[in-house]
Amino acid sequence: MQQSLLQLSGYDRRELLAEANRARNRGRDRRVIAVYRRILLEEPRNVEVALRAAPLLAHSGEGFEAWQLFRSAAKELFRARRYEACLGVFRDACRCIPHEFDAWRLRAELEIKLGREEAAYETLLEGRRQFSRPRERAQAIALLVRARAIEPWDPDVALDMAGLYTRTDQVGVALELLESLARRSTARQLRRVRWMQLRITLSFRHAWLWLRAVLGEPQPNDSKQSLAPPEPFEHLFPEPTNEQGEETLTLEHEVSF
Numbered sequence: 091m092q093q094s095l096l097q098l099s100g101y102d103r104r105e106l107l108a109e110a111n112r113a114r115n116r117g118r119d120r121r122v123i124a125v126y127r128r129i130l131l132e133e134p135r136n137v138e139v140a141l142r143a144a145p146l147l148a149h150s151g152e153g154f155e156a157w158q159l160f161r162s163a164a165k166e167l168f169r170a171r172r173y174e175a176c177l178g179v180f181r182d183a184c185r186c187i188p189h190e191f192d193a194w195r196l197r198a199e200l201e202i203k204l205g206r207e208e209a210a211y212e213t214l215l216e217g218r219r220q221f222s223r224p225r226e227r228a229q230a231i232a233l234l235v236r237a238r239a240i241e242p243w244d245p246d247v248a249l250d251m252a253g254l255y256t257r258t259d260q261v262g263v264a265l266e267l268l269e270s271l272a273r274r275s276t277a278r279q280l281r282r283v284r285w286m287q288l289r290i291t292l293s294f295r296h297a298w299l300w301l302r303a304v305l306g307e308p309q310p311n312d313s314k315q316s317l318a319p320p321e322p323f324e325h326l327f328p329e330p331t332n333e334q335g336e337e338t339l340t341l342e343h344e345v346s347f
Contacts, residue, residue: 101132110142119146130159137163141179148186157183157190164196165347173204184213188220191229198236199345211240215247227258245271245279249286256290264290277306 106125113121126143130136140159147156160183167176180197187193194217201210214237221230234251241247248271255264265287272283284300302309 103129103133107139119150122146123150134162135166137166141182145182145186153187153190157187157193160187160193161196161347168200168345168347173200176200177204184217189226191217191221191232193217194220194233195236196345196347198233202240203345207240211237214240218250224257227254230254231258243271243274245275245282249282252286252290261290272309277303280309 106129110122110125113119113125123143123146126139126146129139130143133139140163144156144159144163147153147159160179164176164179164183167173167179177197177200180193180200183190183193184197194213198210198213198217201207201213214233218230218233218237221227221233231251231254234247234254237247238244238251248267252264252267252271255261255267268283268287268290272280272287275283280303281300284296284303288296288300290296299309
């Protein structure tokens, strides 16, 4: 019925798809995108066309529109409980628009829901590497916070995170994290931790601690430092609320699109 109404309005999906294929064979990507936009205007939930258009848009520098299409397609697949296909969409989005934070976040979130924490951990670390510019430090920290919820005391992750905290004027948080890491470090790791503490503070105390680590001497037990657990990830992405401030349920109560 809907297709008949669309045909009556002068819309013919088959003809438009054929036109898009002809344009693509001639290398006319702008025309292909225009045709796909025409189809999506009439059929906004058409997953197949959305996934054809999104990579072309990303390649053309239209990253925001590309992500909207990837996201809407993933949402439709998730609603249909096609979780593997949904995950594939997020993988393609991460590849095509690597600086889209939500692509990495949602991919890792879905992998966790599917019980693939190791894959999610690798996704989060790969995503963090895409956010290396100063204005992207908040995104990098958020991905590492989630990674630490899976593997709390990976020294490379904790040291990276401490460096990011330092560069975002959160020196106290960085030092507390490093002191907690020091209590769990091997001798080799401890030298790295103490060296970073010294670089941050340039203090006599941390110079002394670093020297003791280099010499392999026992470290003092500083009871003033707390063994802070990894910062929770959920507060960075709070549940949406309605006008009365009450929490609303996310899609399927699982992945927040």
